[in-house]
Amino acid sequence: MSRSHHWITPCGGYALRLTAASWQQMDRECGRAEALETGGILVGHYTTDESTAVVAEALPPPKDSTRGRSWFRRGVAGLRGLLAKRWESQVRTYYVGEWHYHPASIVEPSGDDLVQMYGISADPRYRCREPIMLIVGQARDGDERPVRAFVFPQPEGHLEFEQRRGDAGPVSK
Template sequence: MNNEWKLEIAEYGTLRVCQTLLDSLSTFCQLLPSQPESGGVLVGKHLNSGGAMLIDDFTPPQASDRQGRCSYYRSEAHNNKVLDKWKESNGHSTFVGLWHTHPEAKPDFSTLDRKDWINALKNSRYEGTRLFFIIVGQTHIRCWVGNQTKTTSKIELLGEYKIGSK
């Protein structure tokens, strides 16, 4: 796959994000005041070669989510969608993080976002010690990595992708 966003993570390897996923997430950009925040779960695969992680799927907003202009509540319905994707892939596709939108050009996480991410790192069931967090802005998509150890939760920005670049 040539059309990917590749991010290098020290002591981990390459995170690959599929172009089709970036294009799909971009359709949720909040360009108009009437467009609410959207979000869901990132689905990916742990790789043995060609990178450490491939994020190639997601759950779109569900009917049971709560969406406002500057707020988003992700419902439990996403868990069932991820479980279905896991079963369909014979255990290869799994929960690897969270995504949502912001009505700003280059998005940054809020205090509430950080609390949600730390909660996911501490309380969610996932492979490894890392989760990825994507926020889709109006002109850029930004990605953070969260790392959970026994004593701390660390979140750092990995990079940003300009929407429309290939």
Template sequence: MTGPKVDAPRARQRLVAITTQALDVIRREVKAAAGDGLETGGILLGHEGTSGSIPTILVAGDPGPRAVRRTHRFSRDRVHAQAFADRAWIQHQAQWIGDWHTHPGGQAVPSNFDMSSYARQLADPDLDFTEFITLIVATRQAEPARLAAWVIDSGGAVFATLQIIDQPTNPSTHPGVVQNGSPGESR
């Protein structure tokens, strides 16, 4: 069986910015799920990178109370995620740009299941994605968690370097910010 198309880290280098606030949510959720062996995750909201700017993750969601967590699968609570996205739109004009999730006992690399899910999202004309950001946190007993960022597009998955930033006070002044889209749109 052939695995997903994942470029080597140096083949096509990408950069993704993330706020300390978003990173703190992910850390908190990874810690809360530590040791249970089940995947967890949430949505990533921010601004797409266009015209040479970089994608910027402003906020990260938690799984929500009705999330389905399994050993090798995670499905977020969609109602919870939409309410979170609505608040993020009002506060930051942030839109859905990706997801984060854990791989307990695994690698911080998109699985075949992950890649098929991303392919469906990229192909959905209502979502209008040209790329999808994913953060994967690999967790193993007695080892520190490892986080990897990936940019998914029609060509496959490309490793991305994370640039940690403070919350921009004015989204339009950050080089990675594009103000368009709303949570009322399908993504």
């Protein structure tokens, strides 16, 4: 796979890495979703210097999620227990954001997506003031799936990541 899984904002203030495993999880769920949107939460950690968010897992949609051709509402079923387990595990990971699949070859966050992310950024229960949103689309014949990545550092503001060129591919850890 030639895709780079290292991302950075143009200002250099935020960096993002996706593990190969998290990308495969999204790719698989997107394939299952066919013509409907889907999504789930991103679980990972920040590097010890806090410069980079590392997405270790892209979880499938909770069972109480609802979806249509151009909308997705992520449910919450099972997330509390699952996140408690990740927090207590040897390599501590936690909620870092959301991923969505939009069944289109050009992907944009919807107005609802932005509202959801601003809400999460401001909601103390998430303990995630800089949540990430990944939007994955439909591959056109022979192409890679389009993917865009955003960070929501403050209420009402977001920045888009750019893929860093010249990286060797997905990170293993």
